[in-house]
Amino acid sequence: MTRSSAPARSFTETRIRRGPSSWLLSSDTPRSWALSLILIVIVTCLAAAPFLFSGSQPLSTAAKICVFVLLVASYDLLLGYTGIVSFAHTMFFGIGGYGIAIALERLGPSWESVAVGLVAALALSAVLAAVIGLLSLRVRAIFFSMITLAVASAVAVLASQLSAITGGEDGLSFQLPAELRPAFRPFAEPILGLAINGRILAYYMIFITAAVLFLVLLRVVNSPFGRVLQAIRENEFRAEALGYRVVAYRTAASVISAMAATVAGALLALWLRYNGPDTTLSFSIMIDILLMVVIGGMGTLYGAIIGAALFVLAQSYLQVLMGAGSQTLSGIPILPDLVHPDRWLLWLGLLFIVSVYAFPGGIVGHLRKRGRSHELG
């Protein structure tokens, strides 16, 4: 997969475009018309979601996509760019969620509480990530993965046991600062036919935070530092011999990735006004993240946008779609059972297997390869 992406990179080197969009995207443009189009559609829909869709469910789906774009992009920094397989990513996601939830529940619904919760969560995540990263000093990749699994499991158990602080299995519900509540109306008049309320402000806070941090991550993977991470992924032994301290770089990548995941967790908690083990900490979310990275395309970062959008949409609407299908097919034997809404995971699994076989480089890898062959041919 890395081999197929290499000529694409050299392509950008031959003609580096200058301009604000190139600066914003750290000169790592999508490099495929189809990919650019898909990204523009997704980002536009997300940016205009409150104006395009009515009702609370579409807005919730859009908010969830924003959160997962950030979460998946931060995981791709580890998996796709540095070649680190960590299972502790949801732990950092959870720390962000719990930081916000505990602070707002204990200290009351104010922006100070949000700040305290976020800063404390970021500090805890950074320390934990640094400690886990430094453990990779002497252990091999597979053991590192096992260690992350063990630590993540321990934290998940801890979160459900310390119910006095975390709310245990029930989680924590809390009040948001007044400006983010549905009753808050910053403008007397509707804008573009939409009455702006605190809920929409909350959505834009999530959208903008996720967008800015995504661009920061894009900059990091396209920086000299980011290229060292790729070198480590390609040949750690040689990177070390060139004078790069592999452990230090890996640890730094882990810390950056963990902190971005923490922010994503905090954003999700703020949107849901709730945090519990199932929303941010569960291992099934870890698997979801892996699927989104692989579907979108490892080591591309743009894959995070496509992977997260597709996956969250499927999660939210596949069941509805299948319910309708099941209805129309009623009377025919077996078929209605196959598309029964309860089977949605089966279909998602099949889709996943097919996509991995058909597009080993993920959707982004596939589109870039196609774009290049058109360019040449």
Added chain:
Amino acid sequence: MLSPPALETRGLTIRFGGHVAVNDVSCRFMKGRLTAIVGPNGAGKTTYFNLISGQLHASAGKVLIEGSDVTGLGPAGRAKRGLGRAFQLTNLFPGLTALENVRLAVQSRAQAGWSLLSVWNDRRDLIARAETILEQVRLSDKRYVTPSALSHGDQRKLEVALLIAMEPKIFMFDEPTAGMSVDEVPTVLELIQDIKDRGNATVLLVEHKMDVVRSLADRIIVLHNGNLVADGEPGAVIASPVVQEAYLGLEASSHG
């Protein structure tokens, strides 16, 4: 007081189980000199290199760069002290282009690796430097090719390019011409000659080809079964009975 040798090993030893691969090798390498390390296959030459550059940790003994003990440092730490190594088995970044491979080495030298928020493609100075080095090893036309698509000889040249890009004080070449076609060998030998002619570099060269050793080396040391068995001027060492027997005898029979 005399300035310390650029590189020194004191009693350097490594054991793998009961086997002593390098046994109590003490040697000083002076600035500006090119030392060839010869010996039959399995004599411990590459192991000796690995001990010096930090890929292996010594069971006993010390490695000193310019008089300071670096035995406790890893490969990256020793590279920062000015030690550069080209590998016998080509050891590159297979998925990155030739230019990117060299840029990584240039960037390490420029200590720009910790720059997180600048754009890698905006570092014109580093790119230009990498282009110059690719020019030197005659790989400019293959700058956007990944090593996996390069011929063996070109991979070896790229390996040398990475070493030059690091601008080390001590150059370690491990059979730089091994497996190269005859017409490609002169390019690499000229590069080594250039490095030597600059006069301020310390060069260690593991090489099998006696004509190469004779033309480049100021001094030859001979390893045999992990022991340093001869050390001196090329002519004298090659003529010595111990070398005729231990090295050239074996060499002749392995080629015969």
